[in-house]
Amino acid sequence: MFALSDVSIDRLRRTLGNTGQRRAYFVWRNGQLQCSNPQLDTWSQHLAEHRRDFDAHEAVFLEFGQRSGSLLGVFLHRTIRGQGAGGVRRWGYDNLGDFLSDGLRLSRGMGRKNALAGLWWGGGKGLIAQDNLQATADGRRDVYLDYGDFISSLGGIYVTAKDVGTGNEDMAQIFSRTRHTTCVAPEVGGSGNPSGATAKGVVCAMEAAVSILYGQSLGGMSVCMQGTGNVGAAMIRDLLERQVETITAFEISSSLQQELSLAFASDPIDIRLVSATDDTCYRMACDIFVPNALGGILGPDTIPKLNTRLVCGAANNQLLDPERDSRSLRARNIDLVPDFLANRMGIVNCANEQYGWLPEDPAIERHFDSAWEGSIPNVTREVFELAKRKGVTTTSAANRLADERAQQPHPIWGHRTATLIDRLMTANWQRG
Ligand code: NAD
Numbered sequence: 001m002f003a004l005s006d007v008s009i010d011r012l013r014r015t016l017g018n019t020g021q022r023r024a025y026f027v028w029r030n031g032q033l034q035c036s037n038p039q040l041d042t043w044s045q046h047l048a049e050h051r052r053d054f055d056a057h058e059a060v061f062l063e064f065g066q067r068s069g070s071l072l073g074v075f076l077h078r079t080i081r082g083q084g085a086g087g088v089r090r091w092g093y094d095n096l097g098d099f100l101s102d103g104l105r106l107s108r109g110m111g112r113k114n115a116l117a118g119l120w121w122g123g124g125k126g127l128i129a130q131d132n133l134q135a136t137a138d139g140r141r142d143v144y145l146d147y148g149d150f151i152s153s154l155g156g157i158y159v160t161a162k163d164v165g166t167g168n169e170d171m172a173q174i175f176s177r178t179r180h181t182t183c184v185a186p187e188v189g190g191s192g193n194p195s196g197a198t199a200k201g202v203v204c205a206m207e208a209a210v211s212i213l214y215g216q217s218l219g220g221m222s223v224c225m226q227g228t229g230n231v232g233a234a235m236i237r238d239l240l241e242r243q244v245e246t247i248t249a250f251e252i253s254s255s256l257q258q259e260l261s262l263a264f265a266s267d268p269i270d271i272r273l274v275s276a277t278d279d280t281c282y283r284m285a286c287d288i289f290v291p292n293a294l295g296g297i298l299g300p301d302t303i304p305k306l307n308t309r310l311v312c313g314a315a316n317n318q319l320l321d322p323e324r325d326s327r328s329l330r331a332r333n334i335d336l337v338p339d340f341l342a343n344r345m346g347i348v349n350c351a352n353e354q355y356g357w358l359p360e361d362p363a364i365e366r367h368f369d370s371a372w373e374g375s376i377p378n379v380t381r382e383v384f385e386l387a388k389r390k391g392v393t394t395t396s397a398a399n400r401l402a403d404e405r406a407q408q409p410h411p412i413w414g415h416r417t418a419t420l421i422d423r424l425m426t427a428n429w430q431r432g
Helices: 009-017 038-053 096-116 137-153 169-177 197-216 230-241 254-263 320-331 345-353 362-368 377-388 394-405 416-426
Strands: 024-031 033-035 057-064 071-077 084-091 124-128 158-162 222-226 244-253 269-273 288-291
Touching: 009 024, 009 038, 009 071, 024 038, 033 038, 057 096, 057 137, 057 416, 071 084, 071 096, 071 137, 071 230, 084 096, 084 345, 096 124, 096 345, 096 394, 124 137, 124 158, 124 197, 124 254, 137 158, 137 169, 158 169, 158 345, 169 362, 197 288, 197 345, 197 362, 197 377, 230 244, 230 254, 244 254, 254 269, 254 377, 269 288, 345 362, 362 377, 377 394
Parallel strands: 084 124, 084 158, 222 244, 222 288, 244 269
Antiparallel strands: 024 033, 024 057, 057 071, 071 124
């Protein structure tokens, strides 16, 4: 039985190469899947295998980079509110099935995050498959120059940003080849690292949740944090300002653990160095568990170990299976603020960067302030109230609100991305 998980990325490269091409697309129109290359027709039928990951996706565009030979992808989910937007992830994928599955899942997550944050953007995600993640500086530069060219060729259907595996220097390479990017360096007019804003947004969601659910403030609470990188370190400062009672943080990087332990030596915080497989942080008794490292950490192996009241953190896709695992959390009386609600400020920061930069920008600050109906505290309240009223998990409630909002057309441009995709198809983009 043939499955896309049996198809290597090299096989896709060879199949396209036999027809003299480096590009392919899959576009969904009126329930039909259209594929650019007849040679891939049988493969496209197998996209149905990814039914679980599918939900109102509009297109997948693929290219093998001219300089690097790496597989590059753009995934679009519901672009009614505007161009697909979300970061570009560079990762070592074992097969085409994993690559497609990750892109479909992540672009759907971005569609929901953007809609719930009130951004006039649709769901988008970029992927780069790279076997050798430790590539030389030149090799890495070529990958991101290719990615910039790839986005330019797509004529504005997707706006990229930073994600796992992509750094500031990589964003500069992308920016040198396309204008369809955010997370641009401050020296060239961008807003730089969004992690401080992300941390502030997560703490704001946490504060709203403990007030709505337990009628309490963060003062006096015990916090257990996994990961003290860009977001985690900024969040420690925000939590200390809120006078939490204790923070126990777990970090796998010894240099970071030492640096932060020194920086916070006089604060009520214990930063422990652990191995990636250590499970102490799940077992730790605390009021709030804060996942700030990687996604996919909460599932059947870890949820039974949790000893907390609330989960709220920055990591994307914290639940291995969102529906199943949010039900397991509820069954254990553990409340959850969905990650895409709490961690919106990274992408908000990127979206707003396109409209100029202001210190204490009101367009950023309104997300923390209950005066605006779409703010983090107000949407957190809406999600908890809807979940209670309908007897569903907070994940279902947040998805429902996000999916409704994702249907609102952009007030000026309508569903222009669909027209842009049509143009790429009629212009035989795949032959370029
Ligand atoms: P980062 O890479 O700077 O920090 C992650 C930290 O987690 C690293 O220090 C790493 O050593 C540590 N870590 C990894 N595995 C661990 C483990 N098993 N136990 C303990 N520590 C572990 O990333 P970041 O920018 O701080 O982002 C954190 C998470 O938030 C990521 O999942 C990211 O996708 C998500 N996120 C970040 C932003 C942002 O603005 N940076 C926005 C939205 C979502």
